[in-house]
Amino acid sequence: MQVPLLDLRAQYAGLRDEIRRAMDAVCDEQRFVLGPTVERFEARMAAYCGVRHALGVSSGTDALLVALMALGVGPGDGVVTTPYSFFATLGCIVRLGAVPLLADIDPGTYNIDPRSAAALLADPPARFRGVTPRVLLPAHLFGQAADMDPLRALAREHGLRVVEDACQAVGAEYPGGGRAGAMGDAGCLSFFPSKNLGGFGDGGMVLTNDAGLYERMRRLRNHGMEPKYRHELVGGNFRLDALQAAVLDVKLSRLDEWHAGRRRRAARYDAALAGTAIGAPEARYRDSGLANFHTYNQYVVRASGRDARRRRLERAGIGCEVYYPVPLHLQPCFARLGYRAGDFPHSERAAAETLALPVYAELTDAMQDCVVDHLTASGD
Numbered sequence: 001m002q003v004p005l006l007d008l009r010a011q012y013a014g015l016r017d018e019i020r021r022a023m024d025a026v027c028d029e030q031r032f033v034l035g036p037t038v039e040r041f042e043a044r045m046a047a048y049c050g051v052r053h054a055l056g057v058s059s060g061t062d063a064l065l066v067a068l069m070a071l072g073v074g075p076g077d078g079v080v081t082t083p084y085s086f087f088a089t090l091g092c093i094v095r096l097g098a099v100p101l102l103a104d105i106d107p108g109t110y111n112i113d114p115r116s117a118a119a120l121l122a123d124p125p126a127r128f129r130g131v132t133p134r135v136l137l138p139a140h141l142f143g144q145a146a147d148m149d150p151l152r153a154l155a156r157e158h159g160l161r162v163v164e165d166a167c168q169a170v171g172a173e174y175p176g177g178g179r180a181g182a183m184g185d186a187g188c189l190s191f192f193p194s195k196n197l198g199g200f201g202d203g204g205m206v207l208t209n210d211a212g213l214y215e216r217m218r219r220l221r222n223h224g225m226e227p228k229y230r231h232e233l234v235g236g237n238f239r240l241d242a243l244q245a246a247v248l249d250v251k252l253s254r255l256d257e258w259h260a261g262r263r264r265r266a267a268r269y270d271a272a273l274a275g276t277a278i279g280a281p282e283a284r285y286r287d288s289g290l291a292n293f294h295t296y297n298q299y300v301v302r303a304s305g306r307d308a309r310r311r312r313l314e315r316a317g318i319g320c321e322v323y324y325p326v327p328l329h330l331q332p333c334f335a336r337l338g339y340r341a342g343d344f345p346h347s348e349r350a351a352a353e354t355l356a357l358p359v360y361a362e363l364t365d366a367m368q369d370c371v372v373d374h375l376t377a378s379g380d
């Protein structure tokens with residue numbers, strides 16, 4: 001049985017007419033970059049996420065870049081985050097000439113461990129003594145919020161601004177604290193097609209409650225221009241297309257339904273994997289009473305013999321993926337930062353042992369049973 005890791009065609013089948021009407025409206029209007037369709041989507045996203053301002057941008061990567069640029073992050077500054085994330089989290093820091101100050105993850109959630117971040121800030125490696133920590137950048141991995149209460153307390157204690165990488169966690173809730181991306185100074189979302197809210201191409205968004213920061217980010221999005229042909233800041237082209245906003249606006253109406261569908265599939269995996277050698281992912285806020293305690297952008301298991309199991313699934317036509325096989329501190333392009341294998345044991349173990357399985361609302365029981373059978377079978 002073929003089981004794709006993600007089946008966007010099944011999702012599209014249920015939305016085809018609505019999406020085509022929304023795209024047609026943009027075609028009739030011929031306003032393709034920013035404009036009223038983008039503004040309408042921004043307002044709906046701000047309401048959904050519970051923030052005052054939402055800024056549509058060209059990708060999740062550019063959302064991170066714009067947020068860090070608007071906070072003035074540059075050479076000599078340090079940004080505290082983990083090496084277990086998508087490349088963009090670190091790439092944006094380094095592109096601005098700043099230094100990623102890395103802490104290890106919590107092995108249960110794969111998110112930054114507040115105790116590891118506290119230890120890092122109390123006693124940074126000697127080679128980073130000249131670096132001033134400016135920003136704390138937790139990534140909410142796989143659809144579950146990082147532990148923001150102790151992280152925000154740590155940021156207050158050290159005078160750090162907080163930028164959330166919520167690219168995998170749109171809509172995820174944190175007990176007493178609101179949604180992913182709405183809990184720091186700025187929160188970054190990605191609308192890459194494989195995220196829970198995915199467009200027909202690249203797109204992203206920055207969320208904030210800070211009017212001054214919003215204004216700086218809004219200018220940076222369009223080459224720092226305000227008013228026309230006057231540039232007090234050097235920005236870039238970080239604009240969102242109206243066609244993407246039109247598609248995303250239709251999909252936003254279904255987002256909570258899709259989150260619920262992913263959670264139902266995750267619960268079914270949890271039950272099937274209980275008592276096996278495969279470790280199901282931890283949903284730390286399951287008993288919080290929040291609907292979106294986890295949004296399962298990925299359902300990530302831990303298994304011994306991960307690579308053999310992965311090959312077995314692939315041979316059987318089952319999509320699966322390793323997020324991420326090489327932790328970022330061991331990537332060749334970051335070698336000059338001086339990190340070594342062994343620096344972040346939880347991140348390195350996660351890179352060696354985890355495997356993401358298909359998890360989406362359109363998955364059937366039979367497809368899921370097939371995944372579980374091949375995953376738990378012994379032998380190579």
Ligand SMILES: *Cc1c(COP(=O)(O)O)cnc(C)c1O
Nearest residue numbers: 059060061086088167168190192
């Ligand atoms: C997807 C993702 C990004 C980047 O988003 P793009 O829209 O692909 O640029 C950044 N960080 C994390 C954690 C992501 O998963």
